Amino acid sequence: MEQVHPPVTPPATPPATPSIQFRDIPEAGIDRALSLAYLVFHESPEDEKRKHHRDLLLDCVRIGAYDGEELVGFLAAFPFTVSVPGGELPCPGLTFVSVAPTHRRRGVLSGMIAEMFAKASADGAPIASLWASEAVIYGRFGFGPGTHGSTVEIDSRRPLALRITPDDRPLRLLDPSEVPDVLGPYYDRTRTGPTGRAGRLARTEAWWREEWMAEKDEEDDELSPPRVVTVVNPAGPSPIAGYAIYRTKTHDDAPGLVRLDDLEADTPAVAAALWRYLAAIDLTGTVRAWGRPQDDPLLLFAADRDQVRVTSDFPALWIRLIDVRAALSARSWAAPVDAVLDVRDDRLPANAGRHRLTASPDGCAYERTDDPADLTLDVRDLAAAYLGGTEITALVRAGLAEEHTPGTATALDAALRTALLPHTVDEF
Numbered sequence: 535m536e537q538v539h540p541p542v543t544p545p546a547t548p549p550a551t552p553s554i555q556f557r558d559i560p561e562a563g564i565d566r567a568l569s570l571a572y573l574v575f576h577e578s579p580e581d582e583k584r585k586h587h588r589d590l591l592l593d594c595v596r597i598g599a600y601d602g603e604e605l606v607g608f609l610a611a612f613p614f615t616v617s618v619p620g621g622e623l624p625c626p627g628l629t630f631v632s633v634a635p636t637h638r639r640r641g642v643l644s645g646m647i648a649e650m651f652a653k654a655s656a657d658g659a660p661i662a663s664l665w666a667s668e669a670v671i672y673g674r675f676g677f678g679p680g681t682h683g684s685t686v687e688i689d690s691r692r693p694l695a696l697r698i699t700p701d702d703r704p705l706r707l708l709d710p711s712e713v714p715d716v717l718g719p720y721y722d723r724t725r726t727g728p729t730g731r732a733g734r735l736a737r738t739e740a741w742w743r744e745e746w747m748a749e750k751d752e753e754d755d756e757l758s759p760p761r762v763v764t765v766v767n768p769a770g771p772s773p774i775a776g777y778a779i780y781r782t783k784t785h786d787d788a789p790g791l792v793r794l795d796d797l798e799a800d801t802p803a804v805a806a807a808l809w810r811y812l813a814a815i816d817l818t819g820t821v822r823a824w825g826r827p828q829d830d831p832l833l834l835f836a837a838d839r840d841q842v843r844v845t846s847d848f849p850a851l852w853i854r855l856i857d858v859r860a861a862l863s864a865r866s867w868a869a870p871v872d873a874v875l876d877v878r879d880d881r882l883p884a885n886a887g888r889h890r891l892t893a894s895p896d897g898c899a900y901e902r903t904d905d906p907a908d909l910t911l912d913v914r915d916l917a918a919a920y921l922g923g924t925e926i927t928a929l930v931r932a933g934l935a936e937e938h939t940p941g942t943a944t945a946l947d948a949a950l951r952t953a954l955l956p957h958t959v960d961e962f
């Protein structure tokens with residue numbers, strides 16, 4: 535006899551053990567929270583690093599999960615501001631997410647994230663973000679990959695072959711103490727405005743000093759301190775026309791490595807000058823740029839794509855639309871669209887259901903409606919599309935969004951499109 539299978543439903547996370555309570559971690563509890571984080575991340579940092587983490591956490595929202603008096607879960611959120619198309623938004627950045635090995639898979643993380651969403655809502659932050667340790671974890675909480683990065687490797691044992699002529703203005707190395715003043719305003723223009731990329735964090739002076747100019751690299755203590763090279767711009771309103779931040783390491787028996795962390799340039803010719811400089815550093819044979827935008831012009835103006843290779847692509851900044859209406863209203867729109875979206879959102883039901891999106895370069899309205907849906911999708915996929923990094927038509931082709939009215943996905947793509955792909959290189 536033919537067997538009838540019940541419909542497949544994903545297993546629900548059990549509510550956190552009733553004895554678990556969620557509350558803020560006071561300043562006096564930061565050390566205990568860090569000890570839990572080091573336990574789950576298998577780290578035993580030196581005093582200096584521990585102090586650095588403690589300082590960072592002072593400014594963060596800190597949520598703890600307690601079993602009686604025992605701290606069994608910890609989640610922190612940086613008070614970031616992130617660029618979105620046409621502007622920027624407050625955006626808590628989740629970090630240090632840790633659950634004690636004795637309390638795994640009992641809904642502790644789920645409970646802490648629910649607390650975090652409630653706090654973000656109360657603080658008026660329509661979106662939240664994170665970098666995931668494992669890509670499988672955060673989709674179920676409504677996070678989607680809003681930006682992607684590419685690792686690009688250059689074989690620099692021979693001169694970098696280029697199809698364009700590099701800018702010939704002088705290069706100058708900056709002292710780290712100059713970096714916030716010189717690079718800060720320049721970097722800000724790469725986040726917002728007509729040539730800005732969405733997905734970029736605002737960097738405070740402290741963030742420049744302590745994260746970007748930290749003497750020691752967090753992950754590889756064989757790397758040199760950060761080096762900063764700029765293209766000098768004597769005539770322009772900005773003293774520089776571009777910059778690159780990198781660290782190096784050499785080997786006794788093989789050519790060394792230049793690890794590029796950030797590079798921005800006014801023009802392709804300035805970018806070419808910086809790439810050529812990086813590829814020509816003595817005693818090195820590889821440039822590894824770990825987090826480039828997927829539309830980096832280098833990939834087109836490199837003359838030899840065997841010499842310049844993309845070795846990996848990865849989700850970078852995961853985005854959660856906590857208040858879909860506020861998030862959609864806060865971004866700019868490249869073309870008119872009028873469509874009813876049916877959004878699925880199990881974790882934050884206020885976002886769920888049918889809404890009419892009427893957007894154009896003049897503004898955006900997003901109101902609840904009883905009209906039939908033109909397109910149905912999950913809030914995590916809407917988050918992936920929000921900054922312009924994932925196309926709705928691609929989601930339809932992948933079976934993740936359902937188009938009920940033909941042409942809706944194409945119209946949404948035209949409206950969501952940004953001149954440059956979103957990009958994030960501040961990992962936290």
Ligand SMILES: CC(=O)SCCNC(=O)CCNC(=O)[C@H](O)C(C)(C)COP(=O)(O)OP(=O)(O)OC[C@H]1O[C@@H](n2cnc3c(N)ncnc32)[C@H](O)[C@@H]1OP(=O)(O)O
Nearest residue numbers: 546547629630631632633638639640641642643644664667
């Ligand atoms: C932004 C960051 O900080 S990223 C860093 C994340 N932290 C780590 O990787 C540290 C080591 N890991 C941990 O501390 C924990 O395992 C955590 C935080 C990843 C998960 O905490 P838990 O309390 O066990 O999660 P919780 O019980 O709430 O699980 C929620 C759901 O996620 C799933 N899940 C949780 N972790 C994982 C994982 N690593 N892989 C696959 N699924 C997972 C659970 O199965 C559950 O699924 P369900 O809703 O279908 O039932």
